[in-house]
Amino acid sequence: MSAEESVPLSSEDCPxxxxxxxxxxxxLVATYLEGLGQGVSDPVETVNLGPGLGxxxxxxxxxxxxxxxxEDQGLPVEHFQEIQQDLLNALADTLQERxxxxxxxxxxxxxxxADGAAVLGALDGHLHALLETPLHPExxxxxxxxxxxxxxxxxx
Numbered sequence: 001m002s003a004e005e006s007v008p009l010s011s012e013d014c015p016x017x018x019x020x021x022x023x024x025x026x027x028l029v030a031t032y033l034e035g036l037g038q039g040v041s042d043p044v045e046t047v048n049l050g051p052g053l054g055x056x057x058x059x060x061x062x063x064x065x066x067x068x069x070x071e072d073q074g075l076p077v078e079h080f081q082e083i084q085q086d087l088l089n090a091l092a093d094t095l096q097e098r099x100x101x102x103x104x105x106x107x108x109x110x111x112x113x114a115d116g117a118a119v120l121g122a123l124d125g126h127l128h129a130l131l132e133t134p135l136h137p138e139x140x141x142x143x144x145x146x147x148x149x150x151x152x153x154x155x156x
Contacts, residue, residue, distance in 0.1 A: 025090040032065040100126040
């Protein structure tokens with residue numbers, strides 16, 4: 001599952017209307033990383049001083065992000081584990097897509113779920129690289145409607 005996919009939650013125990021909200025994993029990943037970025041005032045300075053936040057702080061931030069999402073969406077606490085695992089899977093995908101972790105460095109169970117400790121460990125080792133680059137880089141090609149064709153988004 002890509003970090004940009006949306007995952008519908010089951011409609012059980014959902015607020016008014018009985019339909020489940022769609023979990024936008026890319027937004028949740030961005031929210032989580034943004035929150036972590038606020039805890040790191042200067043990534044370059046932190047790298048020079050030694051280790052960053054550490055896995056305990058990363059896990060705490062993950063729990064806070066999922067809890068805030070549950071509260072914002074009015075979802076029952078029973079969805080916590082499901083959303084947390086979806087977020088961990090999306091973070092694993094993000095790390096792999098950026099070349100910061102390979103598939104073998106993160107263990108997966110029989111259901112395709114990433115091991116939380118492995119994801120947090122990889123994240124701890126590459127947090128600054130993730131914070132330095134945007135999650136959604138600018139496209140290489142842009143469309144100019146006035147000209148009616150694609151133009152390059154960069155100069156040679």
